[in-house]
Amino acid sequence: MTPQANPFAAWLEFMARLQQPGDPAASAAPQLPFATPIAGFLETYRSSLEAFTGSLQSGVNVRWTDPAAVLDWMKTLAAPVSVGGTDPIARHPLLAGLRHVYAGAADAVGWGAYTKLAEALAEVGRAQSAASESQAKVWQAIGEIWTNAQNRFGHTLRGMVERRESFADVQGFLRGWTAALDEATHQSMQSDAGLALTAEVSRAATSLRIAQNRAVEVFSELYNIPTRAEVDEAYRLIHELRKELRALKKAAPES
Amino acid sequence: MTEPQAPQAGAYRLLDTSAQALAAQLADAQQKIARGATLLAGLKESDIEISLTPKEEVWRCDSVVLYRYRPEVERPLAVPVLVAYALVGRYQMVDLELERSFVRKLLGQGLDVYVIDWGLPKRYQRWHGIDDYVNGYLDDCVDVVRKRSGAPAINLLGICQGGVFSLCYAALHPQKIRNLIVTVTPVDFHADAGSTERGSGYVNRWTRAWDEKDVDRMIDAWGNYPGSMVGFSFLLMNPVYNIAKYSSDLVGIVGDEQKLKGFLRMERWIADRPDHPGEVLRQWLRDLYIGNRLVKNELKLGEQRVDLRNITMPVLNIYASEDVVVPPACTRALQGRCGTSDYTEIEVPGGHIGTFVGNKAQKILGPAITEWLKARL
Numbered sequence: 121m122t123p124q125a126n127p128f129a130a131w132l133e134f135m136a137r138l139q140q141p142g143d144p145a146a147s148a149a150p151q152l153p154f155a156t157p158i159a160g161f162l163e164t165y166r167s168s169l170e171a172f173t174g175s176l177q178s179g180v181n182v183r184w185t186d187p188a189a190v191l192d193w194m195k196t197l198a199a200p201v202s203v204g205g206t207d208p209i210a211r212h213p214l215l216a217g218l219r220h221v222y223a224g225a226a227d228a229v230g231w232g233a234y235t236k237l238a239e240a241l242a243e244v245g246r247a248q249s250a251a252s253e254s255q256a257k258v259w260q261a262i263g264e265i266w267t268n269a270q271n272r273f274g275h276t277l278r279g280m281v282e283r284r285e286s287f288a289d290v291q292g293f294l295r296g297w298t299a300a301l302d303e304a305t306h307q308s309m310q311s312d313a314g315l316a317l318t319a320e321v322s323r324a325a326t327s328l329r330i331a332q333n334r335a336v337e338v339f340s341e342l343y344n345i346p347t348r349a350e351v352d353e354a355y356r357l358i359h360e361l362r363k364e365l366r367a368l369k370k371a372a373p374e375s
Numbered sequence: 376m377t378e379p380q381a382p383q384a385g386a387y388r389l390l391d392t393s394a395q396a397l398a399a400q401l402a403d404a405q406q407k408i409a410r411g412a413t414l415l416a417g418l419k420e421s422d423i424e425i426s427l428t429p430k431e432e433v434w435r436c437d438s439v440v441l442y443r444y445r446p447e448v449e450r451p452l453a454v455p456v457l458v459a460y461a462l463v464g465r466y467q468m469v470d471l472e473l474e475r476s477f478v479r480k481l482l483g484q485g486l487d488v489y490v491i492d493w494g495l496p497k498r499y500q501r502w503h504g505i506d507d508y509v510n511g512y513l514d515d516c517v518d519v520v521r522k523r524s525g526a527p528a529i530n531l532l533g534i535c536q537g538g539v540f541s542l543c544y545a546a547l548h549p550q551k552i553r554n555l556i557v558t559v560t561p562v563d564f565h566a567d568a569g570s571t572e573r574g575s576g577y578v579n580r581w582t583r584a585w586d587e588k589d590v591d592r593m594i595d596a597w598g599n600y601p602g603s604m605v606g607f608s609f610l611l612m613n614p615v616y617n618i619a620k621y622s623s624d625l626v627g628i629v630g631d632e633q634k635l636k637g638f639l640r641m642e643r644w645i646a647d648r649p650d651h652p653g654e655v656l657r658q659w660l661r662d663l664y665i666g667n668r669l670v671k672n673e674l675k676l677g678e679q680r681v682d683l684r685n686i687t688m689p690v691l692n693i694y695a696s697e698d699v700v701v702p703p704a705c706t707r708a709l710q711g712r713c714g715t716s717d718y719t720e721i722e723v724p725g726g727h728i729g730t731f732v733g734n735k736a737q738k739i740l741g742p743a744i745t746e747w748l749k750a751r752l
Contacts, residue, residue, distance in 0.1 A: 280389060287390045289400050294623050302615040306573045309614075315584040322581075323589060329596040352501065352598065359502040366511065 158220060233342040240335035247331040251324040257317055265301070265308045273300035404626055411629025423639045426467040428479050430490075434519045438494025439512045441519055443487075444470075444478055451487040454526045454553050454752055457516060458490040461536035462508075462655060463605050465647050466492040468731055469534070472640050477731045480741030486748070489520050491537075493649070501598040501653040506676035508655060509543045517544070517551050528553040528688075530748060535559050535701060535727070536659070539669065542709075543676060546685040554751050555686060556744060558693040559727050561701045562683075563670040563708030564663050575699040577612040582664035590665070594657040602648035612699065641732070670708055683709075689717035691747050693730070693740070700727035719747060 219226075226232040276296060280286070287293040308314045333348065340347040434441040443455075458478070460466045469490060470478040481488050491513070496503070503511075520529050531552050533541025538560025545555045567576040568583070582590075594600070610617045616624075628634040668674040674681040690713050694706040703722075710718060721743050725733040730740065 277389060281387075284387050286388060290390070290397065291400070291404075291623060291626070293390050295619075298615060298619050298623065302613075303573065305615050309577070309611075310571075310573070310580060315580055318581055319584040319589070322585075322593070326589070326592050326596050330592065333596060348598075352498075355499040356502045358499065359507075363507070363511075 236338050236342065237335065240331070240338045244328070244331040244335050247324070247328040251321075251328045254317070254321045254324040258321060261308060261314065261317060265304045268307070269297075269301040269304035272304055273297055276300060407626055407630040411626075411635065414629070414632055414635055418636070418639070423636055423643055425472060425640050425643055426470045427473055428470045428476055428482070433489070433523065434516065436512060436515060437500065438496055439516075440492040440494060441489060441516045442492060443489050443523070444482055446485075446487055447479075447482040448485045451482075451485050452748065452752060453487075453524070454528075454530055454748075455487040455489055455520050455524045456481065456530040456532050456556075456748070457520050458488065459513060459516075459531065459533045459537035459541055460491065460493070461534060462493050462496075462649065462651055463536060463609075465644060465649060466490055467644055467647075468728065471644060471732050472637060475637075475732050475734070475737055477737070477740065480737060481744065484741055484745035486745060487524065489516070491516050495649045496599055496652045498599060503652045504654040504676070505540065505543065505658050506679075508652075509540050509676055510547065510679075513540055513544050514548065517548070521551065526553070527551075530554045530556065532556040532558070532744070533560060534731070535561075539663070542669070542683065542686065543674070543681045545688065546681045546683055547676070547679055549685055549687055552688050554689045554691070554748060556691040556693065556747075557706075557709070558740075559695055559698055559701050559706060559730055560692070560709075561663070561705040562712070563705055564667045566704040566708045567702040570702065570704070572699075572702070574613060576702045576705070578608070578664060578700070579702070579705070582660055585660075585665065587661050587665060590657055590660045594653045598653045599650040600653060600656050602650045605651050606645065606648040609700075670712065683712045684714040686713040687715050689719075689751050690715050691719045691721065691744065693721045693723060693743075695725050695727055695730045695736070696722050697725055697729070698727045717751070721747075 223232075226235050273296065287296065309318070337347045337349065339345075429445040430442040431445070432440055433443045458466075458469055460468060468477075470476045473479060478488055478490060493508075493512070517529060517531070521527065528551050531541050531545060531554075533539070533556070535558070538557035539562075541555060541557055542560065542562070545552045564579060565583075567579055570576060597604075625638070628638060662668045662674055666673070669681065669683070672680070672682045672684065690709070692706065692709050694701075694703045696703065698706070707720065710720060721739075723730050723736040723739050723743075725736045730736045
């Protein structure tokens with residue numbers, strides 16, 4: 121090891137690089153889901169090693185032969201890796217890689233339940249957000265329907281004035297408004313945009329339900345409760361067996 | 376609508392908003408509402424019971440029950456009628472109240488009537504497909520009725536979705552069906568495409584904006600589709616008037632005890648919306664609403680393909696002139712697609728449900744069915 125190198129600066133550079141996600145373009149994206157964190161791990165290590173080596177080669181003078189000095193600067197490296205975001209581990213290739221290697225540790229110390237549940241609930245949150253966005257569009261559409269209904273009703277009223285017609289009573293007036301609102305509603309709902317919005321709301325609601333199901337499933341798995349999917353599979357088996365039994369009974373001659 | 380009135384003498388106004396006129400109208404409405412509130416407060420569960428026509432349970436399997444209604448004539452027609460309603464609502468629609476009971480009308484005309492109650496599907500029935508209903512429960516019910524009556528083939532009357540089941544059944548088991556009657560039954564699910572009729576065929580329109588993956592995700596997510604959501608789908612077909620009926624429309628009838636009870640009986644039926652078996656709904660939406668496979672003779676139940684040309688018995692097809700749930704074009708598409716030469720079509724006034732509970736339709740429906748059947752026995 122060259123005494124001219126500054127390992128402290130190099131180590132800081134190494135740590136700094138560790139906090140930067142590796143360049144995804146630097147290596148081909150893995151096909152296997154579980155290979156992704158491994159690839160991220162490798163890429164981050166490669167990048168950091170490159171920085172470390174570069175720093176060591178920079179020629180800055182350091183007493184690398186003095187163990188006490190080496191230990192002193194190593195103590196200064198205790199600053200934790202800090203990354204932001206809703207799921208910092210997933211966003212950081214090295215930490216994702218570490219989690220992949222030591223995933224069992226979380227379960228061993230009792231944190232696994234919270235981690236998996238937190239991930240599932242985060243997905244519920246995202247789905248809820250998407251559902252709320254689509255619902256906001258519905259409210260906007262209702263506002264437009266209301267405006268259209270007012271225009272329609274105004275047209276009706278003008279026609280009545282021209283013909284000098286009158287409403288028999290307040291109820292009749294309200295029925296007239298209801299008819300205008302009804303027409304405007306159907307016009308909006310039956311339009312291409314209305315049908316697309318209905319489909320969007322439906323899809324968002326389904327995604328939310330799927331995310332909720334997943335959260336419950338995670339909870340069930342963690343606490344050894346049969347999941348809905350497992351119970352349904354049992355039902356499916358019973359269903360198929362009953363069908364076979366029924367077919368056999370039908371095929372058998374009556375006693 | 377606007378209920379235009381003849382021009383009044385004196386100063387013209389769109390609406391008489393004089394203090395005197397408004398006070399009189401308000402007093403009238405308040406009086407009706409107060410009487411309605413008193414009536415409502417005094418009503419008991421037993422006052423709005425539905426499905427009161429006497430009947431006996433003759434068969435049961437899972438959630439499905441087969442009832443035979445007590446004949447009202449000494450010698451009913453020898454060949455019974457088996458009524459199959461839809462899964463989207465309960466069978467009591469055909470016997471909502473004594474005064475407007477479709478079943479009672481048929482009994483009074485001398486028919487021997489059986490009705491299937493599909494029941495309230497449990498979670499374990501999520502895997503039941505149309506095959507299970509047609510070749511399973513319906514086939515069992517047909518066999519029970521055949522055995523009890525001694526008739527080798529019986530009359531089958533299907534309503535809406537039950538009409539589709541009946542078409543499938545008649546195509547797959549023609550030897551067991553003497554005459555087939557389908558009412559407000561979709562056959563060509565795309566026949567209304569391009570229609571601009573206001574408020575019509577919403578399920579057709581909605582499903583055309585989906586693809587098959589949307590249906591799969593929905594059923595995978597829910598299993599059985601909740602009855603509350605099935606009900607919501609129906610409400611969404613007429614969102615404004617489904618509010619008006621509880622306000623301005625209700626004020627008009629709330630003071631009339633009989634009408635109020637009739638209204639509440641309908642509400643009771645609406646509230647009893649069963650969950651829809653998941654796999655049936657998957658096939659219903661994918662194969663029929665999206666794929667339109669029934670009319671193309673491509674629908675498969677289990678390993679069997681449903682070919683409408685195998686329907687060789689006499690067919691009576693009844694549709695409602697103002698049906699917005701199943702547009703008449705979708706129903707009338709049956710003509711020329713069955714293998715029978717004895718095909719009859721009847722139009723009844725009113726909407727989808729009005730066919731069975733509406734006063735006008737009631738006068739036509741029962742007698743028309745009976746007359747048609749008697750001519751073929």
